[in-house]
Amino acid sequence: MAEITPIPLRELTTLRTGAAPERMLEAHTVPELIDALQQTWARGDEWFVLGGGSNLFAGDVPFDGTVIRVLTSGVEELPSPHEGRVRLRVQAGHSWDELVAYAVERGYAGIEAMSGIPGTVGGAPVQNIGAYGQEIQETLVEVELIDEDAIGPITVPAEELGLGFRTSVLKHHYGSAPDRRAVILSVTLDLAATGSEGRVIRGEQLRRALGLEDHAPVPLPWVRERILATRAAKGMLLDDADPDTHSAGSFFQNAIVSERVARSLPAECPRWPVEPDLDTVTVIPLAVYGGVMPTPIVREAEVKVSAAWLIEHAGIRKGFKLPRSRASVSTKHALALTNRGGATAAEVSELARFIQSRVHAEFGLLLQPEPVLVDVEL
Template structure:
C-alpha cells in the first residue's frame, strides 16, 4: 500500500488501499471510469501540494495523475493555444511558455502541483490568475460518465474557487476529473503581461503596468516565492507545507470599515463568495460554507489577521511538530515527523484566534481527506 505522506508536500497521510498510476490520458480515463464502475469515488492526486490527508489514510483507491504532454493547437495573431495534460507539472508549463516567449502565466511561476488541479481553485499569484488565460477543460463527468469539453465560462471561476472545488468538505457543484486544460497565451516579442501586483513591481523596480522580458519576471517571482518558503525545496523545512493554508477572506465593504485602519484591503467588485463573519464571542466552531452575495466586496489579508491575532512566524502549539512557517504566517508546515492531526489542530487554533479577535472565520485552501474541517 502507498503511504500518502510520501506523495504530499505536507509529508503527512496514511496509506491508500490501492494505488493506480495513470501515465497517459487514456489510462487516466480508464482508471477513473473503472473505479466509478464499482460505485467508488477514488482519491485523485496530482502533485499532492494542496491536500491534507488523515493519518489513517484513504480507505479506497488512489489514482495518481501522471499524464504528461503540452501540445500547440493553434497560433495566430499573437495568440497561442496550448493543450496540457492533467499530470503535467504546473511550473514545467510555465517554464515551457517562458522559454518560447509566451506571456500570461509568468507570474504564476513556482506554484507547486499539477495542471489538472490548477482550474479547480483557479490558481493565482502576483496579479495573475489562471482564469485570465484558461479557455476550457476536458472533464470526465461523474454524473454521465463521459468526456466533455467545458468552456472556462461555465466553471464558475473566482478567487481560489470553481464549481469543481470541494469547499471545506462540501461536495463540488460539478463532480468530475480534469483530463486536460486549454490555455491561450500571448506572443508579443517576449514581453510579459502588464505587471499587476505592487510587490512584484517593486521587486522589479518598475511601475505598475510595465512590461518586461518574460524571463526577468519569472526569475523575480521565483526569488520572491523562495524568500517566503513557497517553492518546494527538500533542504528547506518551511517548504514542507501546502503553501498558503488559508485564503484571503472577502467581506462586505461595511465590515471592512470596522477593522483597524492599517488592515490591508483590496476592492473586489460585487460578485464573490463572502467569508463567514460572526459576532465576536459567538463562534461555536462550526464552519458553514461561504455565502454568495451581491454588493461591494473587499479582500482582506489573512496573513495580517493571523499576525494581529498574536500568532507569529515559527509558532507551535506545545508538544506539536506542526508549526507556522518561519518565513510566512500563511503557511502551516511539517517541521519533522508531524501528524495530520497536529496540522489540523494548528489550523483550527489559528482559525479560532482570528475568529475571536476579528469575527472572521478563515477558510482553509487544502482539501481535507478523512479529517474534520
C-alpha cells in the first residue's frame, strides 16, 4: 500500500469530472488492499474505492476523505464441479474486458456478450453488469470481500449479494447508502468450456444484436468481434480521440415499471419482460404450521422499458446540449451524457436534470442515474 499525492478524479474517471480528494492510497496486492481499507476505517475517514472509474460521476468540490485505488490483477483457473465447465477466480482490479478477452481466447463461454464494458472485475457484481441479455449473475459463483470494520475477508456466495437489474446490496444508489458496506477482493465465475466449437446463442436480445437467423453454433471470437463493433458504433468503447466515449456509459437506467404503467406508454416504446422468480420457495416452520398453506401473493408483472427511447421521444436528440455547456448527449447514443472537453460536474448535472424533467413531463417517469454519484446532486 502506498499513499500518493492525490490525483484529480477527472483524470481517473471516464466522464472526466471531479477534483482531487483529500487523501489517496494505491493497492497493488490483496494484502495491500486490506491494509489500506483497515487503515482508512481506523482513521474514521469517509472513503470509497476506485477501479476503472467508468461508473463514477464525481463532483467539482474535493472529496473530503480517502480514495483507495484498486490496482490488483490476475486470473486463476480452477476446476468446476460441473462437467464441461471451468471456474475463473479473478482479482478485483483486473480489467473486465481483458478478462472477457482471456475467456474468449480459451473458449470459455458465458461473458462474451459483455465485451467492451469498461471498468474492473470487482465492480462488475456491484453493478450486476450486463449487455444484450447477458448478465454477470448468470455465471457468478461467489466473491471474496471484506466488510467495513471487519477483521478479515470472507467468501460470500452470489445468492447473498441481492443481485438485480444493475444493482446489488453493495451498490451506492443515488440518494441512499448501500445495504452492505463492503469491498470485493476477488470474483469467481463458472463458465462453459466450449473450446473452438463455439456455442448456440439462445438469448433473443443477443441473437438480434448479432443478426442471427439460425441456431447453429457460432465461434466466441466472432461474437466478441461483433459486440465490440456494435459498442464502438454507439460510442461505448473508450477512445481518447472521440468525445462521445468520454462518458460513464449509460447515464440513466432503463426503467422498470408495472405492466399497467407500461401499457400507458406508446406502443412503439421498446420493452422487455422482467423474468419472474419461478423457483420461489415458501418455508413454514413446523411449529407454526396449521395444516393450511397461505394464499399466494400475486404480484403484477414488471416490464423494462427503454430509457433511450423515452429520452429521444421527449425531444432530446443525440448531440443535444444546453446553451454554453460543454456537456452534451452523445451524438451516437441517447443514454450517454458526454464531456466534450473541460465540462464541470455542474454542467453534466444540469443536463441530466433537464433530461429527467423532460421525460417526466412527457411520460410521467423519473429516470434514475446509473453511475455512482460522489458529491453530486441531481
